[in-house]
Amino acid sequence: MMAQDSSLMKMMDDAVAESQQGQVVTGTFKATQIVNLPTVESPGKKSLQFMIMHRFGKLNGGAYELFGLDNASIRFALDYGITDRFSVGLGRSSVDKTFDGSLKYKLLQQKQTGMPVSVSLYGLITNYTQRYTDKPYLDARYRTAYTTQVIIAKKFTPAFSFEVVPSWIHYNLTPTPEDKNDLFAVSAGGRLKFTKRMSINAEYNYLARNQVVSTKVYDAISGGIDIETGGHVFQLVFTNASGMVGPYYLAKTDGSWGKGDIYFGFNITRNFNFKK
Numbered sequence: 001m002m003a004q005d006s007s008l009m010k011m012m013d014d015a016v017a018e019s020q021q022g023q024v025v026t027g028t029f030k031a032t033q034i035v036n037l038p039t040v041e042s043p044g045k046k047s048l049q050f051m052i053m054h055r056f057g058k059l060n061g062g063a064y065e066l067f068g069l070d071n072a073s074i075r076f077a078l079d080y081g082i083t084d085r086f087s088v089g090l091g092r093s094s095v096d097k098t099f100d101g102s103l104k105y106k107l108l109q110q111k112q113t114g115m116p117v118s119v120s121l122y123g124l125i126t127n128y129t130q131r132y133t134d135k136p137y138l139d140a141r142y143r144t145a146y147t148t149q150v151i152i153a154k155k156f157t158p159a160f161s162f163e164v165v166p167s168w169i170h171y172n173l174t175p176t177p178e179d180k181n182d183l184f185a186v187s188a189g190g191r192l193k194f195t196k197r198m199s200i201n202a203e204y205n206y207l208a209r210n211q212v213v214s215t216k217v218y219d220a221i222s223g224g225i226d227i228e229t230g231g232h233v234f235q236l237v238f239t240n241a242s243g244m245v246g247p248y249y250l251a252k253t254d255g256s257w258g259k260g261d262i263y264f265g266f267n268i269t270r271n272f273n274f275k276k
Helices: 002-021 063-068
Strands: 047-058 072-081 086-093 098-108 118-128 144-155 160-171 182-193 198-207 220-229 232-239 263-273
Touching (some): 072 098
Antiparallel strands (some): 098 118, 198 220, 232 263
16 A cells, blocks of 8 residues: 555656646746846736836936936837737837837747747837938938847746847948948846845847947946836846937947946836736
8 A cells, every 4th residue: 555655656746747847937037128138028918018217317427417317318118918928019218209119029938848048039120200400311211220139048046047139230321331231239138136026137238349430339238126016127227328229229329337427227117917
């Protein structure tokens, strides 16, 4: 009888272990952005995410500018999960009065065994509507840029996740003929949890050299703290990029950490679930 019980328990343990091995790894990141860089995460099916991304002015503005608090740029965005793996988004930034639309698809999902990483495909189209009386030729087609990113992420432990993101950006119009219309960048970022609801986040966005020659462009480096509060994720961030969508933080960052061109700000996300 004891042998039968032992055999039955072993069969149950093996079945549980086999079931766990095929489970999808969840919660690689808690937000859809590390700071500016998108993560593999997206809203679930029939879930709507509302995001506010806010950046104050440069800290080196000094006391007269209240260390940047007198100035601000902002982006609002809505992202909706069509399925658990496919989502769509719309956004509006105050920087250049830019509208953006996006698609994200979870191509691969990390599992306990078998699939070692998660991979999401992210596509973004942006169009800025800032008026320039001296540039009447700037119709919508010249104001448009496209960004495509492959997000490759891995949750190494319950506390540590990391991702690598190669990016391609295409501008329909560049400032000078010497500037490239097609630009390539590679980014890396991660998070490290230090409590159940808080983590340290950081990202680095490297733009390959000699692609933008008409202006000085710096690599966007950002960091901050995530705070999970129920249905909200609140992120306090520091970055040298004032722009919050791909064509801006990847290829138009004009701030230098060494010169104190640092923007303090925050991201807030709130999810609304429409499932019955």
